[in-house]
Amino acid sequence: MIDIVGVIDRSRINGFHYLIFALCALVALMDGYDSVIIGITAPSIANTLGLDIKTFGPVFSAAQFGFMAGALFAGPIADRWGRKGTLVVSALIFGGFTLLTISSSTFSELVVYRFVTGLGLGGAATCFVSLSSEYAPKRVRGTVVAILWTLVPAGNVVGGILASFIIPKMGWTSVYIVGGVLPILFGLLILALVPESVSFLVGRNAPDSQIGKILARLSPGTNTEAARFVTSEEKISGVPFTHLFNSKYLASTLCIWVAFFSTWLILITTLAWTAPLVQQAGLSVSEASLIIACNSTGGVLGALIIGRLIDLVDRYLINVGALLLGALAVGAFGMVAASFFGFASLAFAIGFFVGGAASGITALAAISYPTALRSTGVGWAIAVARLGAATGPLVAGAIISGGGGRLDVFGTMAACGVVAAGAIFALRSVDARTPRLVQV
Numbered sequence: 001m002i003d004i005v006g007v008i009d010r011s012r013i014n015g016f017h018y019l020i021f022a023l024c025a026l027v028a029l030m031d032g033y034d035s036v037i038i039g040i041t042a043p044s045i046a047n048t049l050g051l052d053i054k055t056f057g058p059v060f061s062a063a064q065f066g067f068m069a070g071a072l073f074a075g076p077i078a079d080r081w082g083r084k085g086t087l088v089v090s091a092l093i094f095g096g097f098t099l100l101t102i103s104s105s106t107f108s109e110l111v112v113y114r115f116v117t118g119l120g121l122g123g124a125a126t127c128f129v130s131l132s133s134e135y136a137p138k139r140v141r142g143t144v145v146a147i148l149w150t151l152v153p154a155g156n157v158v159g160g161i162l163a164s165f166i167i168p169k170m171g172w173t174s175v176y177i178v179g180g181v182l183p184i185l186f187g188l189l190i191l192a193l194v195p196e197s198v199s200f201l202v203g204r205n206a207p208d209s210q211i212g213k214i215l216a217r218l219s220p221g222t223n224t225e226a227a228r229f230v231t232s233e234e235k236i237s238g239v240p241f242t243h244l245f246n247s248k249y250l251a252s253t254l255c256i257w258v259a260f261f262s263t264w265l266i267l268i269t270t271l272a273w274t275a276p277l278v279q280q281a282g283l284s285v286s287e288a289s290l291i292i293a294c295n296s297t298g299g300v301l302g303a304l305i306i307g308r309l310i311d312l313v314d315r316y317l318i319n320v321g322a323l324l325l326g327a328l329a330v331g332a333f334g335m336v337a338a339s340f341f342g343f344a345s346l347a348f349a350i351g352f353f354v355g356g357a358a359s360g361i362t363a364l365a366a367i368s369y370p371t372a373l374r375s376t377g378v379g380w381a382i383a384v385a386r387l388g389a390a391t392g393p394l395v396a397g398a399i400i401s402g403g404g405g406r407l408d409v410f411g412t413m414a415a416c417g418v419v420a421a422g423a424i425f426a427l428r429s430v431d432a433r434t435p436r437l438v439q440v
Helices: 004-010 013-047 056-080 083-103 105-136 138-170 172-195 198-203 208-216 239-247 250-280 286-308 315-335 340-368 369-399 406-433
Strands: none
Touching: 004 083, 004 138, 004 198, 004 208, 004 250, 004 406, 013 056, 013 083, 013 105, 013 138, 013 172, 013 208, 056 083, 056 105, 056 369, 083 105, 105 138, 105 198, 105 340, 105 369, 138 172, 138 286, 198 239, 198 250, 239 250, 239 286, 250 286, 250 315, 250 340, 250 369, 286 315, 286 340, 315 340, 315 406, 340 369, 340 406, 369 406
């Protein structure tokens, strides 16, 4: 008998791995691209449809709510029927409905198309994490997940840059053609070239001949002839999401959710309120924009570095340390004297530590659940993160409306950073005393 988990962990990274990771990465990039283009093109769409841009709140929110729903439902679907198929369908959905956005003739149609686009975006985000992590050897698993997750905000950047070039020449519909055609193409390539997660197949008792063919590409030196394949991970029966709340996984699930909620609350509130608050402190619009750019740059670098470190040192403590340092930077941002250098340096630090931890804890979520529960666990955590992202700016707005200032807003977020760090530290203790792997 051959333990599939051991084979994956011992395998050398080869062209087959890179094919899987690259196609998942391209979907992740387009996930970010399609998330951002509505904000860039909203004034043009409003002008085309004869609408007031002030009424576009539901349009912006529709994709966010769709993303949450997609993440919630795609996880259990992927754990029951497979990651590959769910990822392909999700990519086709968000690509197809991005194209349909061009045909919108009424406000209601636009809202519906953006909501369904969000369903696909959320489903894809859940599945590319699960599929890639299940083909990555343990020694690089955190790095792979962190890089993929970094490509979502990178897609935001690509969308902004590409739109600035092609909209003036080809109109606003051009960015939707790119954002629709490419995900469909990448989804079809995954359908044709990428196999289902081999760990999922073993858990579902797929034919040994099918599993052997995949392993021959994954680890060419492994003798799979007439082999019987098993997994050292736990099998789970019944409805997947109910297992998130059983006695074995409840504590882990709660820790992960608290960390995701708090971390994304900090990230999105920083993006939403930094520019207004630093301008209120006397900085110019251009300086505020550069400060936001410093924050985003720090996030990309932090994700890459922290993502690699979690494969080399204690993966829990590296995230705890990053979140605590991020909380310190957030608190300092609320207290520092108004200066471009001070704000820019701290914004970079917030992005580096909190943004890096966001990728790190995404990898932790993928690692903390067995194959049979991984897509559900990651999907629901991502949905909780989106809830935190929606809550944070509202809380900051309420603080400011109540007479609070920069110190109050960033002081509150710093406390959230400490809470997130505490949740990950607690997760470390929970995972250490809860056996996850059993021979089946």
